[in-house]
Amino acid sequence: MKLSEFQKYLTKQNINLTFLTSPDPNITYFTQTKPSHAFLIIKPKEAEFLVTKLDAKPRIKNIATNYFTTGWEKKLSNNKIKTIGINKELLSVHYQEKLQKIYPKAKFVDVSNQLKLLRSQKTPEETKKIAKACKITSEAFNELINNFKCKTEQDVAFFLEKYMKDKGCEIAFPTIAATSKNGAIPHHVTSNQKLRKGFMVLDFGACYKNYNADMTRMVYLGKPSKEEKEFYNLLLNSQLAAIEEIKDKQKFMHLDKTARSKLGKYNKYFVHSLGHGIGVEVHEDPKFKEHIINQNHVFTIEPGIYFKNKFGMRIEDTLVFKGKTKILTTAPKELPLLRI
Numbered sequence: 001m002k003l004s005e006f007q008k009y010l011t012k013q014n015i016n017l018t019f020l021t022s023p024d025p026n027i028t029y030f031t032q033t034k035p036s037h038a039f040l041i042i043k044p045k046e047a048e049f050l051v052t053k054l055d056a057k058p059r060i061k062n063i064a065t066n067y068f069t070t071g072w073e074k075k076l077s078n079n080k081i082k083t084i085g086i087n088k089e090l091l092s093v094h095y096q097e098k099l100q101k102i103y104p105k106a107k108f109v110d111v112s113n114q115l116k117l118l119r120s121q122k123t124p125e126e127t128k129k130i131a132k133a134c135k136i137t138s139e140a141f142n143e144l145i146n147n148f149k150c151k152t153e154q155d156v157a158f159f160l161e162k163y164m165k166d167k168g169c170e171i172a173f174p175t176i177a178a179t180s181k182n183g184a185i186p187h188h189v190t191s192n193q194k195l196r197k198g199f200m201v202l203d204f205g206a207c208y209k210n211y212n213a214d215m216t217r218m219v220y221l222g223k224p225s226k227e228e229k230e231f232y233n234l235l236l237n238s239q240l241a242a243i244e245e246i247k248d249k250q251k252f253m254h255l256d257k258t259a260r261s262k263l264g265k266y267n268k269y270f271v272h273s274l275g276h277g278i279g280v281e282v283h284e285d286p287k288f289k290e291h292i293i294n295q296n297h298v299f300t301i302e303p304g305i306y307f308k309n310k311f312g313m314r315i316e317d318t319l320v321f322k323g324k325t326k327i328l329t330t331a332p333k334e335l336p337l338l339r340i
């Protein structure tokens, strides 16, 4: 990934080294591995990945990999290091104190924003992996509705997750299957609740080679009323209108406003942001509140409306912008009617 770009930044900023401690998505980003415990030390001209003997020792282009064993602090000890880059959002106080002892003359600077910026614009290789994760996510949904036999929320989540795992993926996050009024809680915790007549929210995604997909689809169990169909179409039109507004250098907040205006008086039931960037993390930059759309941004568009103790709805796609918008989660958005 963009290791050399980051190293150029270190040179320019006079940062002697950046010390990342696991768990840190930036370690996954640069090494494309998820070791149980590791350090990644990036210097302007070289990088070293330290893993324990509990993990397989990976071979990574331009990064030397070594085991770290008892006394590693002494081996690294260096009183010539003056500036250390850290990920302030994740480095624990415990490790910061350790680093201060290892590098007694060093002061710390936060490099988390630079890392987020580098990661927000995907390389072709990254986009390919996300596209594959999205494809498998979409297939899982199609399989589910073509052969629906589930009785509980857990059954549904298990079906989707098994499909994705059978295709060689991990799950991006625990699947949300929310039947009837559970759907009014955007992050409902999937339970052994029996499926009930009404809308069901399915929010899930595959993780392919460390890259995530995020998709939400609605299904209807039983037969929807005219009013329920209208609600669904209102939300779908809001999502499509927001996608329509995607263009180079557009503010993400403009998309958010577009989606909200389409919801009219129901806007007040749309209680979260319209979307988020996605990559090695399910939620990463770009941020809708502050950023503008740039080439190779990968992000979600997911308006939702939630009626407490009644039902909730959300429709979400993962997309890539490369001058043109490409929806990567291609599962159909006509509301499927299922029998229970």
Ligand SMILES: [Mn+2]
Pocket: 214, 215, 276, 300, 302, 316
């Ligand atoms: Mn999402």
